[in-house]
Amino acid sequence: MMDTKEKILAAALALYNEKGISATTRHIAASMAISPGNLHYHFKHTDDIILELYSRLAAEMDQLVLELGNGDVKHFIQASFLVVYKYRFIFLNFVEIAAEIPSIQQHYFQLFKRRGKEFKRIFKILVQQGYFRDDIPDAVWTALVNQVFIVGDFWLSNNELTRQLEGKEAATAFYKQMDAMLYPYRADTLPKP
């Protein structure tokens, strides 16, 4: 059985995903039929709830990057979308949340730099394994890492502004987007001499 703290986080996540981040601690308490005082005992401010949800998102992503060590790009793209979709309110309101909670901006920036190095290392392994082209300059790999971040973080925002796909349809479109993005870097797609 989930303890109250976990139940609050689950209720807040559902509410933020559905209604956006304007939901207050009062709304969250009401949605799970507990008193605002009980919620307040566990989390003083909504910022504390958002920070905890962000930390969990970051931890789940860390785990996926760890597993990417084995080079299964397809699994990584699919699994990472499920994590992004689970915490979608963060991505849909990322700039606003990071401005409101500076520790999230700082954490994200550190993660962006660290993750950038990890991805470049993985890309270079994939070059050595003959999966990626071996003639791409280093600066272009760096840009590809940024691209993967920007499209990964903001694909959902673009989707919200355009087709508004949900669930499985969204997952499929995200996968196709990421997969096609890597296409011209692949060694097996080069024209044969």
Add this chain to the structure above:
Amino acid sequence: MMDTKEKILAAALALYNEKGISATTRHIAASMAISPGNLHYHFKHTDDIILELYSRLAAEMDQLVLELGNGDVKHFIQASFLVVYKYRFIFLNFVEIAAEIPSIQQHYFQLFKRRGKEFKRIFKILVQQGYFRDDIPDAVWTALVNQVFIVGDFWLSNNELTRQLEGKEAATAFYKQMDAMLYPYRADTLPKP
């Protein structure tokens, strides 16, 4: 001399870019030392101001895409960043603005579809001219168009979450990102047989 309506739009743009979209008509009036009543005579709600600024952004972008017909990709990337930066509050709050003002979401979605076709047509001309590879599948060009949109629209959001570059430094980093993104599609970067 600018008329009052133009002055209001200029003041609102400056304030939104600096402080975000929580600024009210009262703040905008105060920032330009006119009465809220005078502002209200020209614009009933902040939504009307945001909609007008969005329309101008869209018109300036249309003009740039028209000029891209001549195939000067470098000029297009640089000029489009200046437009994005000029109206940066829209890009930094795009999902929220589109949710608040449904006509913006609808307009953007139509523009996204129309512009997608225009870009694909331009990419195909650049293939015929020998600038881009002629072996890229159609679905990958479609994905590249989406990528250009997502990175173009959300590069500033990523920048806000990470390095927070401003002015010329931001423009240079944006150009490098876009330029590197096109690198593996270029015919002249293919390994010689």
